[in-house]
Amino acid sequence: MLALRLTTIAAAAACALAFADGAQARGPYDGSWTVSVAGRSGACAGGNYAYNVQIVNGSVRYNGGDAQISGRVSGGGAVVVRVVSSQGNAVGSGRLRGNTGGGSFRGASQQGACAGTWTSQRTGM
Amino acid sequence: MFARAAIVASLLIITAAGPAQAQACAGPPTRACVLEQALAAARAIADEGARAQAFGQIAVIEAGAGLSDESLRLAQSITDELWRDSALADIVAAITKAGKVAPALPAARAIADDERRSQALALIAAAQVKQGDLTGAAAVVASITPGRARNAALAGLAEANARAGNVAAAQNVAGEISDAPARAAALGAIAVAQPTAANIAAALNVAAMAKGLPFPFDPVVGALLKAGNKTPALEVAQTINNPDLRDRALSGFASALAKAGEIDDAVALARSIAGDAARAEALGNIATIAAQAGKVADALKLAQSITDEDARTTVLLALVEAEARAGQTAEALQAAQLIKDALSRAPALSRIAAAQAAMGNGEAALRLAQTIKDEYWRDTTRAEVAEALAKAGKIPEATRAAQPIKDPEQRGNGLAAIAAAYAQAGKPADGLKIMRPLKPSRARDEALAAIAEAQAKAGTATEALAVARSISDAGRRDKTLASLAVGQAAAGNDAAATTFAQATDDEDRRNGALADVAGALAKAGKVEAALAAARSIKDEQSRTDAVRGVAEALAGAGKVGEALALAQSIQEDTARADALSSIARAMPE
Numbered sequence: 251m252l253a254l255r256l257t258t259i260a261a262a263a264a265c266a267l268a269f270a271d272g273a274q275a276r277g278p279y280d281g282s283w284t285v286s287v288a289g290r291s292g293a294c295a296g297g298n299y300a301y302n303v304q305i306v307n308g309s310v311r312y313n314g315g316d317a318q319i320s321g322r323v324s325g326g327g328a329v330v331v332r333v334v335s336s337q338g339n340a341v342g343s344g345r346l347r348g349n350t351g352g353g354s355f356r357g358a359s360q361q362g363a364c365a366g367t368w369t370s371q372r373t374g375m
Numbered sequence: 376m377f378a379r380a381a382i383v384a385s386l387l388i389i390t391a392a393g394p395a396q397a398q399a400c401a402g403p404p405t406r407a408c409v410l411e412q413a414l415a416a417a418r419a420i421a422d423e424g425a426r427a428q429a430f431g432q433i434a435v436i437e438a439g440a441g442l443s444d445e446s447l448r449l450a451q452s453i454t455d456e457l458w459r460d461s462a463l464a465d466i467v468a469a470i471t472k473a474g475k476v477a478p479a480l481p482a483a484r485a486i487a488d489d490e491r492r493s494q495a496l497a498l499i500a501a502a503q504v505k506q507g508d509l510t511g512a513a514a515v516v517a518s519i520t521p522g523r524a525r526n527a528a529l530a531g532l533a534e535a536n537a538r539a540g541n542v543a544a545a546q547n548v549a550g551e552i553s554d555a556p557a558r559a560a561a562l563g564a565i566a567v568a569q570p571t572a573a574n575i576a577a578a579l580n581v582a583a584m585a586k587g588l589p590f591p592f593d594p595v596v597g598a599l600l601k602a603g604n605k606t607p608a609l610e611v612a613q614t615i616n617n618p619d620l621r622d623r624a625l626s627g628f629a630s631a632l633a634k635a636g637e638i639d640d641a642v643a644l645a646r647s648i649a650g651d652a653a654r655a656e657a658l659g660n661i662a663t664i665a666a667q668a669g670k671v672a673d674a675l676k677l678a679q680s681i682t683d684e685d686a687r688t689t690v691l692l693a694l695v696e697a698e699a700r701a702g703q704t705a706e707a708l709q710a711a712q713l714i715k716d717a718l719s720r721a722p723a724l725s726r727i728a729a730a731q732a733a734m735g736n737g738e739a740a741l742r743l744a745q746t747i748k749d750e751y752w753r754d755t756t757r758a759e760v761a762e763a764l765a766k767a768g769k770i771p772e773a774t775r776a777a778q779p780i781k782d783p784e785q786r787g788n789g790l791a792a793i794a795a796a797y798a799q800a801g802k803p804a805d806g807l808k809i810m811r812p813l814k815p816s817r818a819r820d821e822a823l824a825a826i827a828e829a830q831a832k833a834g835t836a837t838e839a840l841a842v843a844r845s846i847s848d849a850g851r852r853d854k855t856l857a858s859l860a861v862g863q864a865a866a867g868n869d870a871a872a873t874t875f876a877q878a879t880d881d882e883d884r885r886n887g888a889l890a891d892v893a894g895a896l897a898k899a900g901k902v903e904a905a906l907a908a909a910r911s912i913k914d915e916q917s918r919t920d921a922v923r924g925v926a927e928a929l930a931g932a933g934k935v936g937e938a939l940a941l942a943q944s945i946q947e948d949t950a951r952a953d954a955l956s957s958i959a960r961a962m963p964e
Binding site: 289290291292295296297320321322330331332339341342343344345353354355356357358363365366367 | 586587588589623626627630652653655656657659660663685686688689690692693696697700718719721722725726749751752755
């Protein structure tokens with residue numbers, strides 16, 4: 251479950267960042283986003299989850315408190331995110347496509363490796 | 376002697392009039408005698424539900440103590456069906472956990488509720504399977520009502536038969552399972568025991584109906600390789616009609632082959648996957664497995680062969696993360712340099728720099744951080760390097776890493792880590808000096824908590840209290856105060872412990888802290904102070920619980936007589952029975 255949580259957080263953060271113009275204050279993608287994460291292989295296979303993530307001034311804000319998240323998006327929409335906690339780690343990347351985003355994530359913890367995909371939708375400003 | 380005198384003195388305060396008591400234990404109290412007293416207290420409970428609950432609790436303790444007959448009799452004497460079933464189910468769990476199947480059966484069969492009875496019988500069957508009694512388990516499983524518990528028990532039985540080489544018996548049992556996940560588990564075990572194309576196909580088809588495709592890829596591939604013929608598995612996966620499931624099955628087999636060292640075959644199989652995303656994921660899985668096996672060059676080559684740029688980036692980032700975590704920073708750098716986009720490469724370099732710092736190579740970490748062009752990632756890296764160096768006790772280097780950080784939040788994170796390091800090094804005043812200009816944040820609060828802990832350990836409780844109180848977030852502040860309180864109590868510093876606990880803002884947390892302090896003081900031998908802490912709790916229920924906790928702590932420390940005296944002083948019947956039960960449970964064997 252931990253592997254799943256870490257990796258899905260990574261996916262959520264990656265997706266949220268896909269909508270964030272990180273280089274500018276109050277970018278057009280600031281606000282609330284729902285991220286749908288699908289675990290496909292490893293410790294999270296078959297899992298489908300949704301997370302709410304805030305984007306503030308182009309930075310992702312995740313208030314779960316169980317991990318540190320850092321990430322950025324390029325002007326062209328390429329996204330990378332890194333999640334680190336004391337119990338595992340995960341990375342995610344993806345690409346902005348209009349008002350939708352998608353990409354992949356990978357993580358590792360004591361429960362084993364995990365990989366999957368994410369998609370996202372904006373829910374509020 | 377002093378402790379006993381303290382208890383007696385306390386009883387005078389706690390009890391206006393002593394409750395009805397069972398006859399005192401003759402000689403040193405035994406568990407049986409304490410249970411008798413608990414039972415007497417339970418019988419005095421007026422409320423039927425509470426009485427039933429107390430009886431159930433005592434019955435479970437009796438079962439755990441090996442008094443199976445007494446336990447069953449007591450449970451069956453409970454008139455309320457719900458509580459009786461609950462007690463019987465708990466008894467079954469306690470007895471089977473101790474590996475005693477025979478006495479658990481009558482308790483399970485006495486359960487009136489169909490579902491609870493089924494669960495209890497399934498638990499017994501699982502214990503029998505564990506003990507190798509497959510015939511006995513089959514008989515018990517046959518008596519379980521069809522449903523989830525029966526399916527789980529059947530799956531366990533089928534798996535055990537398959538492992539024992541009784542494939543025909545396993546197949547018969549698996550045929551009785553009515554839900555997909557349990558049947559998939561059973562058929563998977565059969566496929567491992569006898570990896571024929573037919574068995575693998577049967578298991579895969581059922582696994583495809585369950586969430587997550589629960590199929591034992593690794594053991595099946597291991598069995599195929601042992602048998603010298605892996606072709607059937609590959610052919611079977613290709614025949615799955617659903618394209619997504621087919622891709623996932625092929626990916627599962629490919630990973631299993633890679634784990635078994637058959638990298639070339641794994642890659643060939645992964646490349647046969649039709650879906651682009653699934654193929655990239657499978658290749659990424661193999662690359663990760665190869666890297667874990669030390670085949671870094673193979674892993675990087677494979678990662679580079681992934682055509683989709685985003686998928687390739689994710690795999691390379693994962694490889695960097697794994698290598699950095701393993702301390703292989705040179706290999707991590709190789710992987711990072713393969714990420715073409717500078718912004719996507721930045722978090723990889725950041726991770727490597729943090730790893731270098733954690734390994735004590737601060738200079739290399741700072742040089743690497745300096746090469747990152749993007750300011751956000753450069754600041755993030757410097758903050759992480761500062762944190763790693765601070766944790767390694769290299770405070771001057773950590774300070775040098777944190778100084779150039781422009782982003783206030785990242786700078787705060789770095790400085791907070793340095794402040795915490797000062798506290799760990801016994802220099803809390805230096806840590807506080809750094810903390811002063813920082814804005815409220817999680818990192819600042821955590822550093823303040825570390826400073827307060829260090830001050831408390833150093834015996835400067837007043838300063839520690841002031842620092843803990845300056846934590847901005849109420850939840851984190853209360854958590855720190857409670858932690859400090861328990862730490863002081865464990866060290867026998869009752870006055871400081873109570874002061875910290877009383878400083879907790881939230882009433883529930885304060886009650887909890889005082890109860891924990893009471894328990895810790897009792898364990899530390901400060902019985903009078905423990906009782907004083909318990910008595911200071913305002914909420915009646917919490918206060919009673921705390922007194923019970925003190926009694927339990929005394930019993931756990933072998934001071935059963937004092938614990939009994941305290942428990943018997945509790946006036947409310949339910950709480951008294953509860954306390955006596957807790958003592959019986961906590962008594963040393």
